[in-house]
Amino acid sequence: MSATTAAISDDMRHADGYSAASMSPNEEPFREPLILGNPTMHDISRKIIGIIESEVTFKYLATLAITATLAVWGIFCIGYTIATGIGVWGLNNPVAWGWDITNFVFWIGIGHAGTLISAILFLFRQKWRTAINRSAEAMTIFAVICALTMVVIHTGRPWFAYWLFPYPNQMLMWINFRSPLVWDVFAVNTYFTVSLLFWFTGLVPDFATARNMVKSVVAKKIYHFFSLGWTGSTRHWHVYEVAYMIFAAISTPLVLSVHSVVSFDFATSVIPGWHTTIFPPYFVAGAIFSGFAMVMTLLVIAREILGLKDFITLKHLDNMNKIILATGMMVGYAYSMELFVAWYSKNPYEWATFYNRLTGDYAWAYWTMVSCNVISPQIYWFKKLRRNIPVMFIISIFVNIGMWFERFTIISTSLHHDYLPASWGYYSPTWVEISIFIGTFGIFLTLFLLFAKFMPMIAIAEVKGVMPNAQPHHHEENH
Amino acid sequence: MSNNQPFAILGNFTDVNVLFHAAEKTRDAGYQDFDIYTPYPVHGLDKAMGVKRTILPHISFWGGIVGLISAVLLMWWTGAVDYKLSIGGKPFFAVEFGMPVMFELTILLTALATFFALWGLCKLPRWYNELQHDAGFQRATDDQFVMAIFSTDQRFSTENTRKFLSEIGADDVRSVNSGAI
Secondary structure: OHHHHHHHHHHHHHHOOOOOOOOOOOOOOOOOOOOOOOOOHHHHHHHHHHHHHOOOOHHHHHHHHHHHHHHHHHHHHHHHHHHHOHHHOOOOOOOOOOHHHHHHHHHHHHHHHHHHHHHHHHHOOOHHHHHOHHHHHHHHHHHHHHHHHHHHHOOOOHHHHHHHOOOOOOOOOOOOOOOHHHHHHHHHHHHHHHHHHHHHHHHHHHHHHHHHHOOOHHHHHHHHHHOOOOOOEHHHHHHHHHHHHHHHHHHHHHHHHHHHHHHHHHHOOOOOOOOOOOHHHHHHHHHHHHHHHHHHHHHHHHHHHOOOOOOOOHHHHHHHHHHHHHHHHHHHHHHHHHHHHHHHOOOHHHHHHHHHHHHOOOHHHHHHHHHHHHHHHHHHHOHHHHOOHHHHHHHHHHHHHHHHHHHHHHHHHHHHEOOOHHHEOOOOOOHHHHHHHHHHHHHHHHHHHHHHHHOOOOOHHHHHHOOOOOOOHHHHHHO | OOOOOOOEEEEEEOOHHHHHHHHHHHHHOOOOOEEEEOOOOOOOHHHHHOOOOOOHHHHHHHHHHHHHHHHHHHHHHHHHHHOOOOOOOOOOOOHHHHHHHHHHHHHHHHHHHHHHHHHHHOOOOOOOOOOOOOHHHHHHHOOOEEEEEEOOOOOOOHHHHHHHHHHOOOEEEEEEOOOOO
């Protein structure tokens, strides 16, 4: 067996798959390689499974301890809220939605990048997605968990949350399907379910690789269970690839619909500043924007700590920064268009709301949003800065902050000035709301750290499939 | 199965081009009960093997239709038949407000149908495989391609099949007995 191993390794190393001459015809020679360092397929499996098998480091445990502490603190504050009632939050009339819904929209938005990378980039045949799709999809699931947490506790009596579903009950009542909040229940739950199924489907072949490679007997058993007994049979791959394509094809409209439906929560109301038709596309662009920023924040750290620089290369980060630049300008366009339409409509309430947004009590939040979301990504016009790790880390943090403030601005500036000046108010959060928000970060990061340690963090099978010489030559010529 | 008949004959490949031609040759030689195990999906290999197109898209489609119909029936029956509740004079049922839920349930049921049909068509989960203890076979999730011709095939004969596998370029051709450990 070892003889064949040596043979394949030598063969692949000498082949120098990255030079134009020996490249398979479907690879563009002028493109940067997707994986650096000329690894063999065995190297790739070894590297990714090696992360699972490696000793737990002190650094990892220390980070996990911090994030878990935040998570526990957040969960404690959630418990406090549930036990006492949402009076412990700063919400009141006129601002009845505050950090709860801001965080909900923020987390749902974060999730959208994962689906975009796994589904939309798949349909566009963007091969570079293979290195980042697994972790981005994981991020989607964890972000949606945080979003669901926020939205369930904001109902006030979360033990009745099941009332949101249509089920026969002794009250002989049904839910009101005319309410956008009910649409939201369907949209977010569908999104969570589909993302989870898609993610798991992608993981199965890699669980099989893990099953065959890990040394620990217990780990082998666990991966064996989750691999469902996957063998890599071509008859299975045939069905699998069709299923993957269908998942990608349905996730694409799904991801667009989810944030559209979230925006309906606002847009179908008659509150100035919310009642606009631009909301669905504006929210979707913002979601992708914020999601990519979060992927960037996490991947910049992960590739450093886990030694994945050959897989998540500067090319990947560069591409993501281009998407951040593009979507950043889309939200910038939406901000200005919103403003223009408010003025052009000659609706005094609409204009008053927007004028108040720019100059009123929450102007600081508005201008934080504009500087973070519209101005800061502009430096990505320069390739040098797109490929500068510290720069992209800082910008990604800025974008995360800016996108959080976007939701906060939309919610609080539209609510705090009601039609009558007598019912104007100012909303600020209490320590409980702040703690819960920090707690959701704790939950999100804890789950992500556990994922990075126990699951194949990079889609091994997919990366192998886009390696040079991975696909038969003449088949491509036949096309 | 008689004792002297192995479960399958296995051979490993390292070059995807050799493998591709081998698959075509195996198909053309008339073998039907054979399989190729690969660490990643090899484009066109299914066609080269003569694998029939899967019916999965049909199952997904009908899953979506069921989702769509159930959404319409659910909203119409609960809102316009069983529990009429006038809210702002809005209609009890209309496609306009029904659109989001119709869309989401269509997607949800398509996804569930696809997911379960995928594993159903692959006959997974199946946590035991006759070949699983063969060290060379395990390379199929790592860096090699493994072809297996099963003894259930009409044309199978231990000797000829072994020879055939060697001829088409397989390395390390070996017999694996059912339940061999």
